[in-house]
Amino acid sequence: MSSTPVVVQKDELGRRGAEWISRALLEAVAGGQRASLALSGGSTTGQVYRELAKQDVPWALVDFYFVDERFVPPDSPDSNYLLAKQTLLEPLGIQPHQVFRMQGEREDREQAARDYEKLLPEVLDVVVLGMGEDGHTASLFPGHAALQEKERRVLAVVGPKPPPWRMTLTLPVLQSARKVLGLVSGAGKKDIVQRFRAGEDLPAARVKQTQWMMDEAAAGQTPGPSANTGAKDMSTKTPPLAQFGVVGMGVMGQSLALNVADRGFRVAVWDIEPKRFEDLRHKGAPPSLQGHAALEDFVGALERPRRILMMVTAGAPVDSVMERLAPLLAPGDIVLDGGNSWFQDTRRREAAWKQKGLHFLGVGVSGGEEGARHGPSLMPGGPAEAYALVRPVLEAIAARSEEGVCVTHVGPDGAGHFVKMVHNGIEYADMQLLAETYDLLRRGLGMSADALAGLFEQWNQGIAESFLLETTIRVLRKKDAETGKPLVEQVLDKAGQKGTGKWTVQVALDLGVSVPSIAGALDARNLSSLKDERVAAGRVLAAPQGEALSAEEKANLAAWAHDALYAARVATYAQGLRLIQAASQEYKWNVSLSEMARIWRAGCIIRARLLTPLREAFEKTPDLKNLMVADGLAPVLGKMAPAWRRTVGVATRLGIPVPVLGASLAYFDSYRSPELPQNLTQAQRDAFGAHTYQRRDRPDAGFIHSDWS
Structure with missing residues (x-):
């Protein structure tokens, strides 16, 4: 049973249960998606359903x-469907x-269950x-073989009371549900509730994420004054549990x-x-967002299953x-890591927590402070x-973009953090491309920041x-308050980094994927840090003379x-997408590149119009080997290549220096070249190290090995 069951007065159980279900449904339909509600039978649920019909929920969703x-006709008094129809479905006008x-x-009861x-x-x-009263829930009774079912989702079973045959959802279905409300009422349930709360392994105890709600008689408490007399509902002493938690x-x-609180969720933070x-x-912060000084209080303030997002520094702090x-x-x-963690750490953590029965998700978050506050691009990976x-x-x-909400399940274990890492590697290269373009036009054409x-x-x-x-436009237009000149010209030309670019290049080497543009951007930042050496070298190493x-x-x-x-x-x-492809194959993640393009279309740092033809390319050919050969982009590159060459040449x-413009052009030329000079490279390797080679005419x-003397 939930560690914090809600105990209410008998005449409040219907309203309180209906409000709980209403909140859960509103959360489920947030963003316009459809939601599913699974109903049980019984007099207590009928009371709740009548109140639920009064709730303001977009029922069409x-x-x-x-x-x-029970295996009875739908108009039988024993039918759970008839109860729901009379108390909820017909009053709401629910469509068939x-x-x-x-x-x-x-x-054919077995076939009905399978259908x-x-x-x-x-x-x-x-x-x-x-x-x-025996601790059963659904039609899962104590000692029944159905409790051991792991594969089937629906079974036909025999119950202890007439009519005996029933159809029931199995524990795997109930245990995977997002939100579960358990309702108990009446003094006749007092003994089983006591056994349940003492930890007895009863069927209802196995649906561990259930939020239980009961009246005072079932809880074994002395009933208080009726709510109808104007007395205060004693259950209001306990504030409603938070629906989401954030650490850090x-x-x-x-x-x-x-952001979470703005969307109508109750949030606990620590x-x-x-x-x-x-x-x-x-x-x-609205009142629905509450801070907790003690971590124990923070965890206790969350409804089950708990959903906790960690926003702490990557590395040892996450483990701590x-x-x-x-x-x-x-x-x-469930715990989510929203930092820029190393994807292998995420794989390790997910596997370790799985052994404890806990869930762990690694979530890439892109968009910076503004995106996090009003709408980031999210890349969750895990179960x-x-x-x-x-x-x-x-x-x-x-x-959100024209293509939908910018989040999708990227894949298992470390897939989300891997994709975010590559996203950042692409970001490094794109920023460097803009810096090189700025530098070339500034120094080559003498263009001002405003121009x-x-x-x-x-x-x-x-x-x-x-x-x-x-x-970049915003940066170029900003004026320095002290000098009145463009502020960008007062910024020292030394760029920092946080590690994701380095990881991208390292992993690319491990997986045998060429990412020269990303590596070039990383090298450019490293060289920028050598400011004093560059100034000194400029006095010794001459620049081109007489060029105009x-x-x-x-x-x-x-x-x-x-x-x-x-x-x-x-x-x-x-290059970045090729790297994601390689990792997806290596770790069996089944990452959809068209989906990555879609969720990057808004909210994230590398959002760009290019992502639309990119998404279309991978929707048309999911296993496309290289974006440059896509039907919609290859002709464009062909037309732009002469200008690209002239730019690098100038x-x-x-x-x-244009390390990334140049590296990208070399990558383009290498990939489109049927012939590369690595025949000489391999011959050299065989000549000095007997590394062997393949013959061109008999690959x-x-x-084979040759004597090169």
């Missing part, structure tokens, strides 16, 4: 299923296509259960907590420094928080059943449109640079 049913009843009138399995959704959003109140943690809760208050959380959690609880339980919250807070901002604004109206280009642009180059360099930027961006994305002649004949 709700589909109705049944937890169990929304109701999926168990066909208890059928003679109902086909109607069930993968995961039920909200389930209503009861508890019998740094900038990102605060922004995400406020931080090692409670004073940060005041920051939340100053940022307008998990060690503190683990003994406070119960099987079925599908755990994602199903957090999906309503993640979909509610994520960004560049104006040019880039024109570019941002076309195919080069992107969030990073938009950010021709009239044609002056007239066309800006247009060439536009094409070079776009083409190099395509090559960069091609930069090289002027001595202006399938195996490897």
